[in-house]
Amino acid sequence: MTDSKDRLLPEKELEFIKRIHGVLIDYLDQKENSLVNPSMAHDNPKSGVNFSLDEPNDHDSIESLIDQYLGSAIDTSSPHFYNQLFSGFSTMGYLGEIIASITNSSMYTFEMSPMATLIEVELIKKMTTIVGYENGFGTFVTGGSNANLVAMLAARDRIYPKSKKEGLYNEKILCAFVSEESHYSYIKAGYQLGIGIDQIIRVSCDQTGHMDTDALSLEIKNAIHAGRIPFFVGATAGTTIRGAFDPIKKINEICKNNHLWFHIDGSWGGSVLLSKQHSELLDGSEESDSFAWCAHKMMGVPLMCTVILMKDKDVLRNINNVPSTDYLFHGEKMDLGLHSLQCGRRTDSIKLWLTWKYYGDIGFEKRIDRLFDLAKYAESKVRSSKLFKMVSPCESLNVCFQIQPKELNQSEWSTFTKNVRNRLVEEGEIMVNYANIGDISCIRLIIVNFNLRRHHLDTFFEGIETVSKETLRDLFN
Numbered sequence: 255m256t257d258s259k260d261r262l263l264p265e266k267e268l269e270f271i272k273r274i275h276g277v278l279i280d281y282l283d284q285k286e287n288s289l290v291n292p293s294m295a296h297d298n299p300k301s302g303v304n305f306s307l308d309e310p311n312d313h314d315s316i317e318s319l320i321d322q323y324l325g326s327a328i329d330t331s332s333p334h335f336y337n338q339l340f341s342g343f344s345t346m347g348y349l350g351e352i353i354a355s356i357t358n359s360s361m362y363t364f365e366m367s368p369m370a371t372l373i374e375v376e377l378i379k380k381m382t383t384i385v386g387y388e389n390g391f392g393t394f395v396t397g398g399s400n401a402n403l404v405a406m407l408a409a410r411d412r413i414y415p416k417s418k419k420e421g422l423y424n425e426k427i428l429c430a431f432v433s434e435e436s437h438y439s440y441i442k443a444g445y446q447l448g449i450g451i452d453q454i455i456r457v458s459c460d461q462t463g464h465m466d467t468d469a470l471s472l473e474i475k476n477a478i479h480a481g482r483i484p485f486f487v488g489a490t491a492g493t494t495i496r497g498a499f500d501p502i503k504k505i506n507e508i509c510k511n512n513h514l515w516f517h518i519d520g521s522w523g524g525s526v527l528l529s530k531q532h533s534e535l536l537d538g539s540e541e542s543d544s545f546a547w548c549a550h551k552m553m554g555v556p557l558m559c560t561v562i563l564m565k566d567k568d569v570l571r572n573i574n575n576v577p578s579t580d581y582l583f584h585g586e587k588m589d590l591g592l593h594s595l596q597c598g599r600r601t602d603s604i605k606l607w608l609t610w611k612y613y614g615d616i617g618f619e620k621r622i623d624r625l626f627d628l629a630k631y632a633e634s635k636v637r638s639s640k641l642f643k644m645v646s647p648c649e650s651l652n653v654c655f656q657i658q659p660k661e662l663n664q665s666e667w668s669t670f671t672k673n674v675r676n677r678l679v680e681e682g683e684i685m686v687n688y689a690n691i692g693d694i695s696c697i698r699l700i701i702v703n704f705n706l707r708r709h710h711l712d713t714f715f716e717g718i719e720t721v722s723k724e725t726l727r728d729l730f731n
């Protein structure tokens with residue numbers, strides 16, 4: 255059937271791919287010594303890159319563009335990258351990404367992706383069981399934001415089943431409840447689902463960032479009194495800024511008493527279920543109706559890799575069942591596209607499956623336990639310092655602290671903290687973010703890189719202390 259003319263790739267292309275693989279291997283090999291933010295070392299990261307798309311380019315110029323890209327990319331694999339809720343390099347994840355791209359399949363039908371379908375089903379079974387659903391189901395989605403959207407859609411479908419066909423026009427106003435420290439994706443979901451941003455009620459939190467359940471009960475009561483229809487509560491397991499875990503059991507009780515959909519956004523913290531030592535943070539998760547879980551965060555798999563899990567195995571099928579799909583779905587029960595908002599969908603499951611196969615449950619557990627130990631270590635460094643002050647206790651992997659030099663007034667600490675952070679990041683060796691808690695700005699140090707060790711944290715604290723002193727000196731000179 256195939257002769258030499260039918261080769262997938264001309265010899266020249268194959269040679270080029272091999273050459274670039276070499277470049278990628280060299281890149282991985284040299285990462286250890288590179289800056290987290292290499293573009294900070296150059297005069298202008300944009301200089302010399304030709305971004306325009308008019309002319310074709312040969313292999314040599316493509317190679318130099320790839321070099322330029324790699325040379326300026328933030329090194330998120332570095333243990334000195336603390337900026338977001340992900341960090342690190344995953345060998346199995348990387349290989350899974352290449353396999354997904356080389357096979358370029360799509361998850362809609364079993365026919366298109368037989369092995370990836372079985373892999374995804376196995377992962378969903380494993381993850382729903384870990385959450386505590388006996389007969390649940392789920393699907394991979396494009397990220398935590400999308401998982402929260404799908405959960406809210408399922409809840410809307412349950413309370414107003416007719417809305418799928420008729421929309422919300424003849425219905426009373428719905429309202430949902432999330433904490434004031436929950437992720438902004440809930441607000442977007444309210445907009446996207448026609449519920450309205452104003453109907454996403456942001457319940458106040460206690461001093462340490464957990465949803466205040468008395469306030470939740472009161473908000474529900476007030477909403478009913480005002481003629482609105484409460485339908486959804488979104489708890490957060492691992493808030494974006496403080497890493498706080500909302501009180502799952504209490505919230506569940508309120509949901510059950512009021513017949514509300516109970517969703518847990520475990521995008522960040524869901525992975526603690528893999529640790530016997532820390533899973534108690536999510537005690538009661540089995541009582542929820544849905545659960546968002548990002549493997550690209552605490553499980554160290556490359557972005558994006560998220561599941562939305564449902565306690566009721568039929569929900570996803572129901573909300574995604576629409577007409578005019580028979581060109582694609584021909585009656586095969588294992589067609590996962592029937593359960594998904596997306597039509598074409600990447601085989602994100604492969605990278606998680608390979609990683610899980612490699613580490614086993616025990617490998618994830620050890621790594622996550624180590625991260626918790628390191629976060630405690632970082633917290634102890636802050637607590638023993640005269641310059642730094644925790645602004646909230648470290649409950650999981652977020653260490654939030656402020657820089658409080660005694661030479662400055664309290665009112666100046668927030669600005670000073672942001673200035674130090676910006677200066678530190680400009681130096682290019684460390685990348686950490688700042689965030690606001692109430693009206694206080696703080697450093698939000700995220701401990702999530704599986705390669706992180708105590709000595710990296712020592713370097714981090716030495717670095718930030720040095721930059722704090724320099725910034726202070728400049729202020730008074």
Ligand SMILES: Cc1ncc(COP(=O)(O)O)c(C=O)c1O
Pocket residue numbers: 339396397398399400436437439490492493494519521522548560
């Ligand atoms: C608690 C929480 N939920 C949802 C999200 C959104 O996740 P994604 O970036 O995968 O859409 C985030 C992102 O940081 C988050 O912290």
